[in-house]
Amino acid sequence: MNIQEESKKYFLEVYKRIPVTITHGKGVYLYDENGAAYLDFLAGIAVNALGYNHPAVIKSLQEQAAKNLHLSNFFVQEIQVKLAKKLIELTPFDKIFLTNSGTEAIEGLLKLVKKWGNNRSKTKIISFHGSFHGRTLGAASITGQDKYRKNFQPMMPNVEFVPYNDVAAFNSAISDSTCAVFFEGISGEGGIKPISDEMLSAIVEGKAKYDYLVIADEIQTGVSRTGKFYNFEHYSFVPDAIASAKGLGGGLPLGAFLVSENLNSVFDYGEHGTTYGGNPLACATGLATLEIVSRPDFLQSVNENGLYFKNQLKELQKNFPDLIKDVRGSGLMLGLEVTHSADKIMQMGIENKLIFNVAGAGTTLRFVPPLIIEKKQIDEGLAILSEILSDI
Ligand SMILES: Cc1ncc(COP(=O)(O)O)c(C=O)c1O
Structure with missing residues (x-):
């Protein structure tokens, strides 16, 4: 039995688990048992403000x-x-x-x-x-x-x-x-x-x-x-x-x-x-x-990167007007309301090494990354998302 199967055996099944076994994290990336890196737009559901392993x-x-x-x-x-x-x-x-x-x-x-x-x-x-x-x-x-x-x-x-x-x-x-x-x-x-x-x-x-x-x-x-x-x-x-x-x-x-x-x-x-x-x-x-x-310069970077992230999501909406219904949120708490199954998009995200989840009764992709995320990592994640939306 691998650890995913063991988990199913022992736990009350109240969580839909992501079918990837993460061993550790560093910065804004999570790593699985095979060493593959996943860009994390979830941060343990808006928990890991400073990402993983912050000194x-x-x-x-x-x-x-x-x-x-x-x-x-x-x-x-x-x-x-x-x-x-x-x-x-x-x-x-x-x-x-x-x-x-x-x-x-x-x-x-x-x-x-x-x-x-x-x-x-x-x-x-x-x-x-x-x-x-x-x-x-x-x-x-x-x-x-x-x-x-x-x-x-x-x-x-x-x-x-x-x-x-x-x-x-x-x-x-x-x-x-x-x-x-x-x-x-x-x-x-x-x-x-x-x-x-x-x-x-x-x-x-x-x-x-x-x-x-x-x-x-x-x-x-x-x-x-x-x-x-x-x-x-x-x-x-x-x-x-x-x-x-x-x-x-x-x-x-x-x-x-x-x-x-x-x-x-x-x-x-x-x-x-x-x-x-x-x-x-x-x-x-x-x-x-x-x-x-809480430092003012840190808050400023959250605002700048959040705005950049939101604007890039709006660009994505222009490219996929039939798939993206709305872009919402502020700072680094953002949502993309989609017309296609959000669960399916989330699964495709995992397959393509991008972690996020679904909120809003299955209609909205939720992005709450570590607050230390940088523009180049936002670009990296949105390039993956763009590919996924193209495939749909
Ligand atoms: C707005 C809000 N209130 C309350 C809770 C419950 O917090 P916890 O899961 O730590 O009990 C959550 C968790 O997602 C939340 O987002």
Whole structure:
């Protein structure tokens, strides 16, 4: 049995695995067991901001590993404090809670907004069709895609889903009983769809009228992915809280939620907690990553390369107008909506040594490469994609 067959034998089959056995990565390339190189436009699903084997990340990991792997949150941990300080300095938020994953960051925020709302008789949560907030029951309850909820009823009650970017529907859904609105600035799993300016204005105006909390899910859009450290910095308002994960740990499992001052004493001692959240190794790789990706020159390169990537995708659209319906996204979070089977194109990508995946109910190719990608590597990947589209 080869390792692919062994994997099938032992694991619950919830993942459609890529039929390539990767042994290691370097920079923006992955290498299989035969030494073949694959250009990676997926980055572990928007995780590996600095690609693979980045010396600063490895150094930080090794230094922390020599000190301790885990202490528990009974202890104040220097590396956690350094990471928290860095994040608070980089953002307008007041306090942070560290988790292991994105879905746990959402769970923590759900508890926080529920407690805040319960004290004010506000019980309803608004979320959007097509959104994705995670797989645990609370996060799945506010995920606006039927396939993630339908077989797991009953879920958390008092959630209303509004069509994405439908201002009229949103305005009729909100009221004095609205406790919180959860949104993604660019819906990732939903197909790289940006929230509209009109929708953002409606969220802000509704907040002024009904006094609810605005929560940005920055799990995919955060940590410099869209050309700002957090995506909401593109807007003229600050959410009450954000959820962060993916790129935050620099490749190790780390999530967080950050809250504004008005929320920093909602939880009492013992009302929330985690054994592993804020694991020191993950904080070490996360801190090394943040120190690089938050620099203005780094952000500028994400913006420049992202714009270049997007413009090249638009050129591709001109060459294949029947196959490419839309080009969306910002920074290095880009999507190509196609008319042909996106799954098939993804498979052809793997065969041609280009890794990306599919979002948006099977219609959109998602490109979230390591943020260190350079123009020549973008050209290399798009030349492969162009060949694939020619073959179709
Ligand atoms: C916007 C968004 N929210 C939440 C999650 C869940 O994060 P995790 O898989 O780390 O639990 C994801 C993961 O894809 C995401 O993209």
